[in-house]
Amino acid sequence: VKRLALPMALGVLGALDLAACGGAPPPAAPARAAGEGRFGRPQVAPLRYDGAPQNVPSVDAPFRVSAPALGTDVAPDAPKVDSFSLANGLRILVVERHGFPMVAARLAIATSAALENDVGGRRASLLGGVFLSPFEGVVQTSGGCDVTGCFVASRGLSGELPQVLSRVADLAVNPRPDAGVYEQRLAASARVFDASQSPARVTLNALLFGRTHRYGGPSPVSVPTLAELETLRDRAFVPAASTLMVVGDTTLEEVRAHVDSRLAGWTGPTPGPDPRPPEAPREGPRLVFWVSGAIVQVWGQVAARGPAPRDRDFPAVVVLSTLLGGKIDSAIFHHVREDMGAAYTLGSSIDHYADASILAIGGSFDRDQAVDGMRAVLAAIAAARDAEPSADDLARAKAAVLAEYRSAASTDEGLATLLAEGTLVGLGPQIVQERAALVASVTAADVRAAARRYLAPGALRAVLTGKLDYAPELQSLGLGNPVVIDLARYKAQQPP
Amino acid sequence: LEVGLLHRNIGGCAAAVGFVAAVASAPAYAGDRVLPSLPVVRYELGNGLKVLLAPDPSLIDVSVVVHYDVGSADDPPGKNGLAHLVEHLMFDGSRHVAPGDYSRWIARAGGANVNGMTRVDDTNYFVTVPPASLPLIFWLESDRMAFLADRVSSQSINTEVQLISDETRDRVYDRRTGMLASMGRLNLFPREHPYHRDATAVDLMFCGLDDVRAFLRTWYSPSNATIAVAGRFDVAATRSLIDQYFGDLPASPPPQRPALPARWRVHDVRIDAGAGIPSDVVTFMWATPALGQADDAALDLAAEILADPQGRLQHDLVAAGLAVSVDAKEMSSPRASTFAIMAALADGAAPDAVVARIERAVSDLAAGVRLEECKRAQDEAFDRQMLRLEGSLGRATALVETPTAAASWNLGEYDAFGPAQVAAAVRADLVPDRRVVVVMHHDPQYPGRGVVLKTQARLP
Numbered sequence: 001v002k003r004l005a006l007p008m009a010l011g012v013l014g015a016l017d018l019a020a021c022g023g024a025p026p027p028a029a030p031a032r033a034a035g036e037g038r039f040g041r042p043q044v045a046p047l048r049y050d051g052a053p054q055n056v057p058s059v060d061a062p063f064r065v066s067a068p069a070l071g072t073d074v075a076p077d078a079p080k081v082d083s084f085s086l087a088n089g090l091r092i093l094v095v096e097r098h099g100f101p102m103v104a105a106r107l108a109i110a111t112s113a114a115l116e117n118d119v120g121g122r123r124a125s126l127l128g129g130v131f132l133s134p135f136e137g138v139v140q141t142s143g144g145c146d147v148t149g150c151f152v153a154s155r156g157l158s159g160e161l162p163q164v165l166s167r168v169a170d171l172a173v174n175p176r177p178d179a180g181v182y183e184q185r186l187a188a189s190a191r192v193f194d195a196s197q198s199p200a201r202v203t204l205n206a207l208l209f210g211r212t213h214r215y216g217g218p219s220p221v222s223v224p225t226l227a228e229l230e231t232l233r234d235r236a237f238v239p240a241a242s243t244l245m246v247v248g249d250t251t252l253e254e255v256r257a258h259v260d261s262r263l264a265g266w267t268g269p270t271p272g273p274d275p276r277p278p279e280a281p282r283e284g285p286r287l288v289f290w291v292s293g294a295i296v297q298v299w300g301q302v303a304a305r306g307p308a309p310r311d312r313d314f315p316a317v318v319v320l321s322t323l324l325g326g327k328i329d330s331a332i333f334h335h336v337r338e339d340m341g342a343a344y345t346l347g348s349s350i351d352h353y354a355d356a357s358i359l360a361i362g363g364s365f366d367r368d369q370a371v372d373g374m375r376a377v378l379a380a381i382a383a384a385r386d387a388e389p390s391a392d393d394l395a396r397a398k399a400a401v402l403a404e405y406r407s408a409a410s411t412d413e414g415l416a417t418l419l420a421e422g423t424l425v426g427l428g429p430q431i432v433q434e435r436a437a438l439v440a441s442v443t444a445a446d447v448r449a450a451a452r453r454y455l456a457p458g459a460l461r462a463v464l465t466g467k468l469d470y471a472p473e474l475q476s477l478g479l480g481n482p483v484v485i486d487l488a489r490y491k492a493q494q495p496p
Numbered sequence: 497l498e499v500g501l502l503h504r505n506i507g508g509c510a511a512a513v514g515f516v517a518a519v520a521s522a523p524a525y526a527g528d529r530v531l532p533s534l535p536v537v538r539y540e541l542g543n544g545l546k547v548l549l550a551p552d553p554s555l556i557d558v559s560v561v562v563h564y565d566v567g568s569a570d571d572p573p574g575k576n577g578l579a580h581l582v583e584h585l586m587f588d589g590s591r592h593v594a595p596g597d598y599s600r601w602i603a604r605a606g607g608a609n610v611n612g613m614t615r616v617d618d619t620n621y622f623v624t625v626p627p628a629s630l631p632l633i634f635w636l637e638s639d640r641m642a643f644l645a646d647r648v649s650s651q652s653i654n655t656e657v658q659l660i661s662d663e664t665r666d667r668v669y670d671r672r673t674g675m676l677a678s679m680g681r682l683n684l685f686p687r688e689h690p691y692h693r694d695a696t697a698v699d700l701m702f703c704g705l706d707d708v709r710a711f712l713r714t715w716y717s718p719s720n721a722t723i724a725v726a727g728r729f730d731v732a733a734t735r736s737l738i739d740q741y742f743g744d745l746p747a748s749p750p751p752q753r754p755a756l757p758a759r760w761r762v763h764d765v766r767i768d769a770g771a772g773i774p775s776d777v778v779t780f781m782w783a784t785p786a787l788g789q790a791d792d793a794a795l796d797l798a799a800e801i802l803a804d805p806q807g808r809l810q811h812d813l814v815a816a817g818l819a820v821s822v823d824a825k826e827m828s829s830p831r832a833s834t835f836a837i838m839a840a841l842a843d844g845a846a847p848d849a850v851v852a853r854i855e856r857a858v859s860d861l862a863a864g865v866r867l868e869e870c871k872r873a874q875d876e877a878f879d880r881q882m883l884r885l886e887g888s889l890g891r892a893t894a895l896v897e898t899p900t901a902a903a904s905w906n907l908g909e910y911d912a913f914g915p916a917q918v919a920a921a922v923r924a925d926l927v928p929d930r931r932v933v934v935v936m937h938h939d940p941q942y943p944g945r946g947v948v949l950k951t952q953a954r955l956p
Contacts, residue, residue, distance in 0.1 A: 056746040058642035063740065064592055068635055070605050071628020076556040099554020100886050101532050140879060157882065159530060184820050187843055188774070295943070296669040297662065328587075328610060329599035338588075338596070341658035344666050364666045366658070396603040407608035407624060410556050410887050488940065 076406045078433040079415060082252045086264050089240030093419055093429050094255050095247040097412060103248030104155040104412035105164050107172050108420035111149050112214070112354060113271040114236035117278070120205070120217025121147030123224055123232065129185035130226070131175035131233055141167045147214060148353050149424040150236070155413055158249035162258050168244070169262040175233055182226045199290040199487055200463040204303045207288065207461040208358060209280040215353050216280070238268030245419045248412040277355055280305065282458075287479040290465040292487040298370035298466035301362035302377050304459045309352045309425040315438040316446035317359060317454060321348045322397040323389055323447065324380055325361050329396055332361070332380040340376065342369035354425045359454065367466060371473045374462065378477060381460070384451040388444035401439050529878065531907050534885065536895070537731055543747040544719030547738055548895040550726040552888075558727030559609070559624040559888035560633045562641070563896035565722075565750065566715035567617040569690030569831075575707055576693075577660060577700040580614040582711055584656040586621065587612065591643030595652070598636060605629035609889050616691060617830050620896060624889050627728045631737055637723070638741035641716060645709050653708060657700045672773050673936055674945030679767055680834060683932040684783040686760050691832055717748035724895035727888030756831055764928045764954045766851075770939040771946030775820065776841040778850045780858075782931040784835045787828040794913045794921035795826040795835055798861060800873035801918070802837060807869060808860065809837070812853045818845040835926060847935045862923040865915035873918075877910040928954065 082094045111124060118124050124145040132143030132152055143152040154167040202217065209216035224232065244263070246255045307313045325332045325348035336342050346363035361381070365373040389397070408414040409432065422431035462479050465487070474482045537549040568579045589595040602610050602623060609624040623633055668674045678694045685692040723742070725734060762783055771777075785791045802809050802824035813819035819839040827834045837858075839850050884890040885905060898906060933954065936946050 056748070058745050060591070060643075061744065064635070064639060064643075066592070067601060068631035070632060071626055076626075097554075099552065101530055102882060102886055155883070156879065157530065180815075180817065184842065188820070293943075296665045329596075329603040334596055337659065338655060341655045341662075344659050344662035364662070364670070366662050366665075396600060399606045400603045403603075403606040403608040403624075406557060406606065406626070410624075412886065491940075 076409055076436075078436070079409070081419070081429050081432065083429070084252075084256060086239065086260070088264065088266055088268075089238075089242075089270065090259075090263055090266065091243045092255065092259055093243060093245045093423075094250070094252045095245075095415060095419075096249075096251060097247060097415075098249050100412075101158040101249045102155060102412055103158045103161050103164060103246065103250045104153070104416045105161075105168050105247075106151060106153040106245045106413070106416040106420045107168050108243050108245070108423050109150040109152075109172070109237060110241045110271070110274070110424055111145060111236040112147070113241065113274045114232065114238075116275060117212075117214050118147060119212055119214065120202070121145075121214075122217065123229075124150070126182075126185055126224065127229060127232055127236065129188070130178065130182050130229055131237075132171055133181075133185075140164070141171070143171055151420060153413065153416070155248075161246075161250050161254060165246075165258050165262050169266070172237055172242070173263070173266045175237060177226055177230055179226060182229070186223065199292070200299050200301055200465050203288050203290070203463045204301055204358065204360065204461060207284065207286065207463070208303060208305050209356075210284070212278075213280050214277040215356060215358075235269065235271075238271060239263070239266045240268065241271045243420070243423045245416040245423075247416045247419070274354070280356075285480070285483045286461050287474060287477065287482040288463045289474060289482045289484045290463070290487045291467065291484060292465050293467060295466060296367065297364045298367050298464055299362070300365055300370055300374045300377075300462065300464045301360050302374065302381065302460055302462045303358055303360035303362075304455050304461065306350065306352075306357035306359045306454050308355050309357065309427050313446075313450055313453065314352075314357070316442045316450040317357070318350060318401055319394070319397050319439065319442045320384060320447050320450050320455075321350050321359050321361075322400050323393060324348045324384060325377075329400070331393070332377060335380070336363075336373050336376050340369060340373065342366050342373040342376070346373075346377075352421075352425055362462075367469070370464065370466065371476065374464070374477055378460070381451070381455050382457075384448070385455060388448045391444070394442075394444050394447065398439050398442065402436060405435055405439075529908060529911075531904065532882075532885070534891070534905060536905075537735075539735075541718065541739070541743055543743070543745055544717075544749070545738075545742050545745070546722040547735075548722065548724040549729075549731055549734060550724070550891050550895060551729055551731050551734075552726070552891075553728055555727040555888050557608075557624050557888050558627050558630055558725060558729045559622065559892040560630070560637070561724045561889075561892040561896050562621045562637050563722040563724065564619045564716060565617075565720050567615050567619055568693065569616045570715065570753075572707070572711075575699055575703050578703050578707055578711055579619060580660060581653065581656055581700055581703055582708060582716070583612045583614045583619050583621075584660060585648055585652060585708065586640050586644060588652050588656070589647040590640040591646040592639050593636060593647075595647065598640075601632060601636060605632050607633075616693065620893070622889060622893070624727075630725070630729055630734060634737050634741040638745065641718065641721065641742070642745050644716065645712050648705060648708050650705055653703065653705065657703070660700060669943070669945055671945060673771060673777060673779075675769065675948070676779060676934060676936070676946075679769075679934050679948075680779075680781040680836070680932060683765050683767075684762055684781060684834065684930075685832065686757065689756060689760075689832070691829070713748070715750055717750070718742055718745045719747045720750040722896050724892040726891035726895060762930050762932065764931055764933075766933045766935065766952050766954045767948060768950040768952075769934065769936045769946040769948050770942040771936045772940045772942050773936060773938055773946075774840075775843065776845070776847050776938050777934075777936045778839045778841065778847055778854065779934045779936070780837040780854055780931060781934070782835040782926050784826060784833040784925045784930070786832050787830050791921040791925055792826065792828050792833055793909055794917045795833070795925060796828070796877055797870065797873040797910055797913055797918045798865075798922050798926070799824040799826045799835065800876045801861065801865065801869050802857060804869065804872060804876070807872075808857050809839070809854070812857055813839055813850060816853075817842055818850050818853065847937070851933060851935070858922065858926050862919055862926065865918045867915055870913075870915045870918060874910045874913075878908065881905070881907055 079095045083092060085091045115123055124147055128143060128145030128150055132145065132150060140156055141154040152168050152171045154164045156164045206216050211217060244259065306317045324330060325346060333346055336346050343363045343365045348361040351358040361377050408418055418432055419429050422429055460479065462477065534550060534552065540546050566579060571578045587598055589597060605625050606629065607623050607625045609622055612621045625633060681691055681693050723738065784795055801807055803822065804810065809822040809824065813822050818841065820842050822839045824837045827836065837854055839854065841847065841850055884894060894905060
């Protein structure tokens, strides 16, 4: 919970010998007497192990031979969601949970209508960075925007509901411009390629949706001025496009009273219809290799476009993703990690937007086994197309999907986030009630059909980031000739 | 997963409490805070296994954390990484659990948050499951506590050594400012101290079957373990299950660790490094009192005050245009803590100016703390504690990390420290002869983790 995520386990290249690193040497250690340590205290003897057994071997017992019976209550009870609306169009969802004296509030703002075709979500990112992030780093309050919408979240003790709602209202209703913050965010957005994983993430979206699509990019777009951002803010942050989630130790009546006094005066234009994004192209390169000398491992991802969250195929795609690598018991995880020793982290994920999703599988590979690891991932995808999963594999994958949902819904903030996501992608708040049944209804045939529909060979795209040593081998992946881009040169050529 | 000194979030300054069968509820805080009632049952089996049960029927799941009092600081000489290797092997099967079946059982049961974590001082294994799957977890955990060695082979060791190498490259070499931690450890702690560690100095190629078996015999026994269960479960049924699965495992007291120096001098080193990071980063680190010792909790509040988004460093560095973000933290650990201040510099800002501002901010804090900023810090710290206790996993983790805390879960402990105590702790502990300063200069020609360019003494 503490905030400074110092990578304390992380080390240097070998022992850090200060005297050998150049520059002025550190002060000489004081002369020490025999038996004294470097710091003038008695030297501590290192622990010694002689390997001699100190204990008595454990004795086996019949009840240890086989596993006890499993429970069947994998899915949590669906929460009861109450709702009401204000005259200005703001919708409020309330879930009462009185087990722990805390409350979480989350305001979701659908902004795609106001931002139109916001390529790569860059304007949204700036909008959130400039107007909704002044409290970044405070445990109670956060905010931001991406291509699916904006959010403001806050939480506190249950007795602090008025303050929690005030913090949300203050950010959403009175977002103030700050030229300094604007400049900082602009500078940060120009450094999108500095993180070692960023090139792969950005490129996958571009390969799957094109460079001018809302979910694609990156594309050289004109950067809005602060004044233009203010105009966008006035158009986007409106009550009629917003839903407020309140979850925790409170009551519907209490929420109603406090919301009314803080948000009933919020006004703004009614947003127009959400423009559908243009059809994404299916042609273009399928394999990109970013040459980067900055990382030792190789980041590799295989991805494909998936259905929108409200599509009837979506639950099957979620289960498919879990089967392929969403959890540590997946076959591909075991094969690539435990059998090959080729990747410490390997998994699958689904990024979902309002009108589409991305299913990605990959991880951080040992550089000597990266191509073999990617080949194994592609083979697992092919196997998913070719045959239905076994009943046991399917049952585990479905249980794992529900476990993830249960875990997310176990905290007030987690449940508020699930409700907000459901609202922004068009599933509605009822998704928290329907999810378990939707997952349970997925059949082995559904999963195979989803694999054939969304993971067809021609639909797959892949991106790798690493050193160039083995680029020629990439042709053997069957994704065509790789487009090879030198990351350092690319960054140097980017406009500010 | 191997992580370092960052040990716990709820500081512990309560006196040691013996492990006796007891049921207690959190007492009402004397001030205006409303504390939740979170009863805890504590007892110890005859073989020394410590048990902590925190039932709460309002939660939707139950979490189990098995804690072994052994960490990477206990790696034998010449066997760096052995504790981490054993943690990996714990997921590879045991006598009655075939290789690969541990994760299959967990998935089938609807398990979440499955992981193991090797730290300098201890090793923890986590899982969250639906309540009815609790017997399965005890079966799995007791089997690998007692019978892991049956499944360990040279092949499984070789595979995990390879994966640990991958993990080190992921988490150290390919991570921004990946060298910061070791810079801190190697310069803040004397060679004799177990925290004087370089995470990349791994000797796993010298670890074999005999080493793993000896390590297991020495440390992986009920006498050296604590099991915490938090969430929705029946106490009586759970006690019965724990007795069944762990009660017949033999006791094996672990070896005593040598005493450590209580205080030592740090040579106020400044290190300049080049790193392919988005902007320059200035980090101050101090060696500070261990978890639960005097000043540890007061330094938590000092960190809150410095890092407050409306506070001193924000004003002096971010609002002044010198930094884009600042943070401060007291990272509490059982044998010593580390206080850190980190600033990511704005474009064009001079690192020396930021170093000077941070020094001045610390000096100002030592001179005096305002009552209102202390109160804000107390509120912030309390909120963090509460957030952690909201879910079952946070509670189970808090239990094993603060086993000697009173039944209040240490909630409200920060209210005992006023402005005078915070300022006094800063004066006593955030001093030049306890610190190291690292300046990482943005330079794309270097890897993101950084390369040391220069070290220099800051004090004569």
